Amino acid sequence: MWDVLESFYDSVPRPGSRVEDHGELVLFLQAGDGYPFYARPRFPGGAPALADVLAVRERQRELGVPEAFEWVHETTPGLLAVAVEAGLEVLPAPLMVLDPEKLPEPHPHVRVLDTRPAEVPVVAELAFSSPGTEKGEAGIAERDAALAEATPTSTRHRHAVADLPGEGVLAVGTAQRAGDVVEIVGIGTLPAARRRGLGAAVTAGLARDALDRGAELVFLSAGSLDVARVYERVGFRRVGTACIAAPPA
Numbered sequence: 001m002w003d004v005l006e007s008f009y010d011s012v013p014r015p016g017s018r019v020e021d022h023g024e025l026v027l028f029l030q031a032g033d034g035y036p037f038y039a040r041p042r043f044p045g046g047a048p049a050l051a052d053v054l055a056v057r058e059r060q061r062e063l064g065v066p067e068a069f070e071w072v073h074e075t076t077p078g079l080l081a082v083a084v085e086a087g088l089e090v091l092p093a094p095l096m097v098l099d100p101e102k103l104p105e106p107h108p109h110v111r112v113l114d115t116r117p118a119e120v121p122v123v124a125e126l127a128f129s130s131p132g133t134e135k136g137e138a139g140i141a142e143r144d145a146a147l148a149e150a151t152p153t154s155t156r157h158r159h160a161v162a163d164l165p166g167e168g169v170l171a172v173g174t175a176q177r178a179g180d181v182v183e184i185v186g187i188g189t190l191p192a193a194r195r196r197g198l199g200a201a202v203t204a205g206l207a208r209d210a211l212d213r214g215a216e217l218v219f220l221s222a223g224s225l226d227v228a229r230v231y232e233r234v235g236f237r238r239v240g241t242a243c244i245a246a247p248p249a
């Protein structure tokens with residue numbers, strides 16, 4: 001499974017990206033479709049040393065892109081100490097795989113689309129601006145104000161919305177695919193609409209859609225242990241750790 005995941009991580013950002021090789025690291029740039037810029041170990045088998053990380057950080061600064069790094073701890077265990085030595089802060093995110101038998105019944109108001117309605121980036125941005133799983137202030141009014149400014153964007157991924165009668169889109173998520181592997185990303189619920197089961201429902205909708213379309217492996221990484229509980233409830237279990245590193249804020 002680790003090889004399958006490494007191959008996925010190496011291939012999914014390539015379409016629409018410019019890719020630079022820097023020793024044991026690969027730097028993805030100009031990624032289309034909202035995919036973030038970051039560097040990760042060369043596939044197969046990259047084992048980055050301190051000099052590789054420092055060289056990529058310098059290149060990222062030169063290009064004016066985030067000094068971001070991502071890898072799977074089980075595949076590249078040595079990079080954790082190297083990243084810390086290079087002055088980066090590392091977020092260890094639970095890496096979770098779907099057990100298809102445990103998927104709940106579909107939510108009646110979740111739809112999966114192969115277009116990206118403007119609500120998807122707008123709701124995701126409001127959600128990620130209020131990190132954690134607690135309820136917050138921003139809700140329908142803030143969404144609608146942001147939507148008035150939003151322009152449609154194209155996509156090569158699938159997107160899910162929880163679109164409630166009389167309320168509109170309250171939660172969103174995205175599924176990106178390479179081969180038979182699907183990663184679910186960008187799950188977000190408007191802060192005012194949290195704790196109604198919508199984050200879980202959107203995740204489950206994307207997972208069901210991926211299985212229906214022949215995916216062999218559906219996975220995600222959870223931003224925290226609190227978030228991981230939401231995913232556990234719809235059939236994901238922790239198998240490892242995805243490391244996300246950046247300079248201290």
Ligand SMILES: CC(C)(COP(=O)(O)OP(=O)(O)OC[C@H]1O[C@@H](n2cnc3c(N)ncnc32)[C@H](O)[C@@H]1OP(=O)(O)O)[C@@H](O)C(=O)NCCC(=O)NCCS
Pocket residue numbers: 127128130131132133134171186187188189190193194195196197198199200201221222223224226227229230
């Ligand atoms: C993580 C996130 C998507 C969860 O969205 P959500 O819609 O609140 O998720 P759910 O409602 O399915 O679950 C959240 C909690 O509400 C509880 N809940 C679900 N339905 C409920 C109901 N009807 N009544 C009361 N509580 C309920 C769940 O049990 C869960 O509780 P827990 O925190 O004790 O485990 C949301 O908090 C968010 O957008 N966070 C910021 C962005 C983010 O971190 N995204 C994930 C990146 S990996």
